[in-house]
Amino acid sequence: MDQSRKTLIHSRAYQGAFYMVLAGIGFTAINVITQHVTMGLGLSSTSDAFWQYFLALLFSLPMLLKGGWRAMKTQRPVAHLIRVGLAVLGVQAWVFGLANGVPIWQAIALVMTSPFFVTVGAALFLGERVGPERWLAISLGFAGAMVILSPWSDGFSAYALLPVAAAALWGASSLMMKSLLKDEPSSTVTVWLLLLLSPVNAGFAITAGFQIPDQLAFLWLLASGLIMALSQYFLARAYEVADATYVQPFDDLKLPLNVLAGWVVFGYAPAGYLWLGAAMILAASMYNISIEQRRVRAGARGMPGASLQSP
Numbered sequence: 001m002d003q004s005r006k007t008l009i010h011s012r013a014y015q016g017a018f019y020m021v022l023a024g025i026g027f028t029a030i031n032v033i034t035q036h037v038t039m040g041l042g043l044s045s046t047s048d049a050f051w052q053y054f055l056a057l058l059f060s061l062p063m064l065l066k067g068g069w070r071a072m073k074t075q076r077p078v079a080h081l082i083r084v085g086l087a088v089l090g091v092q093a094w095v096f097g098l099a100n101g102v103p104i105w106q107a108i109a110l111v112m113t114s115p116f117f118v119t120v121g122a123a124l125f126l127g128e129r130v131g132p133e134r135w136l137a138i139s140l141g142f143a144g145a146m147v148i149l150s151p152w153s154d155g156f157s158a159y160a161l162l163p164v165a166a167a168a169l170w171g172a173s174s175l176m177m178k179s180l181l182k183d184e185p186s187s188t189v190t191v192w193l194l195l196l197l198s199p200v201n202a203g204f205a206i207t208a209g210f211q212i213p214d215q216l217a218f219l220w221l222l223a224s225g226l227i228m229a230l231s232q233y234f235l236a237r238a239y240e241v242a243d244a245t246y247v248q249p250f251d252d253l254k255l256p257l258n259v260l261a262g263w264v265v266f267g268y269a270p271a272g273y274l275w276l277g278a279a280m281i282l283a284a285s286m287y288n289i290s291i292e293q294r295r296v297r298a299g300a301r302g303m304p305g306a307s308l309q310s311p
Contacts, residue, residue: 012241012242013242013243013246013247015237015241015242016237016238016239016241016242016243016246016247017238017242017246017247017250019234019235019237019238019241019247020234020235020238020247020250020251020253021250021253022230022231022234023231023232023234023235023238023251024250024251024253024254024257025257026227026228026230026231026234027231027254028254028257028258028261029224029227029261030052030224030227030228030231031258031261032261032262032265032266033220033221033223033224033227034048034052034224035266036220036265037213037217037220037221037224041213041214041216041217041220043211043213043217044205044208044209044211046201046204046205046207046208046209047205047208047209047210047211047213048221049091049201049204049205050198050201050202050204050205050210051213051218051221051225052221052224052225052228053194053197053198053201053225053228054198054201054202054225055221055222055224055225055226055228056194056225056226056228056229056232057191057194057195057197057198057229058225059225059226059228059229059230060190060191060194060229060232060233073188074184074188074192075183075184076180076183076184079176079179079180080180080189080192080193080196081196082176083173083176083177083180083193084173084192084193084196084197084200086169086170086172086173086176087169087170087173087193087197088197088200089169090165090166090167090169090170090173091166093162093163093165093166093169094107094111094162094163094166096162097159097160097162097163097166100157100159100162107160107163108148108163108254108255108258110145110149110160110163110164110167111163111166111167111170112141112142112144112145112167112255112281113142113145113164113167114167114168114170114171114174114251116138116142116171117167117168117171117172118171118174118175119134119135119138121171121172121175122175122178122243125175125179128243131291133291134246134291136287137284137285137287137291138284139284140280140281140283140284140287141280141281141284141285143280144255144276144277144278144279144280144281144283144284145255145277145281146277147273147276147277147280148255148273148274148277148278150273174239177189177193177235177236177239178239181236181239181240185240186233186236186237186240187233187236189236190229190232190233190236193232194228194229194232238250250285253281253282253285255277255278255281256278256279256281256282259274259275259278
């Protein structure tokens with residue numbers, strides 16, 4: 001293995017991409033479990049959200065035991081509250097869109113516009129440099145989402161803008177997390193998110209009619225809670241070790257992963273255009289990797305200006 005390849009594998013950008021892919025796999029598994037628990041076992045979506053995040057909080061407690069109560073120490077409690085508020089509003093926009101007839105795959109495709117909001121926000125507020133090649137990669141992923149969405153069709157509805165609003169809110173939440181990670185470790189950011197989400201989700205669950213899961217549903221919720229805690233930690237680590245503009249396109253992999261999981265687990269066979277859009281999104285992520293490979297190899301040869309950006 002040559003030196004440039006070793007440098008790439010151990011680079012912060014490579015690690016960030018790896019953590020983001022792990023988070024995407026985890027969130028895909030959570031979506032499958034959630035559909036099974038809510039649609040198959042009859043637990044309401046609000047109660048599912050409460051138990052899922054509450055159990056994730058319990059599974060995150062080892063982070064506190066490892067780092068002591070210092071993991072809870074923060075100088076920016078208001079920033080944590082704003083981040084959670086943005087995430088909650090994004091969830092509400094997402095759910096309201098689905099409740100008004102936006103097809104699930106169309107909604108997922110629209111959420112893939114989030115990299116645009118993250119990229120612009122990172123450039124404006126975090127001072128990250130966005131090169132033309134990264135814009136090209138993100139644009140290719142967005143074009144893939146548009147192929148799946150088909151906004152030119154007669155079935156396009158104004159309610160489809162709600163997932164776009166969710167994408168903007170979740171993008172802002174991601175940027176807030178990136179800002180927090182400049183001053184605090186990923187364990188602190190993860191624990192605070194889960195801690196603040198629990199009472200919010202409890203309020204929604206009580207309002208809609210709180211449900212206690214049966215034994216089988218609770219076992220599935222335990223699994224989803226553990227995966228949620230790990231996925232949130234992987235997500236925080238991705239933003240901690242690499243630029244938001246670099247790792248965000250890897251979040252697009254959730255689309256083909258969710259399509260594949262729905263096909264394998266629930267027997268949903270997507271149409272050809274959906275596969276085409278997913279392939280475009282995957283190609284965009286792979287192109288983004290190749291961009292960083294060239295940057296790292298150039299840096300290994302000592303070329304000026306070729307070093308990685310600091311996170």
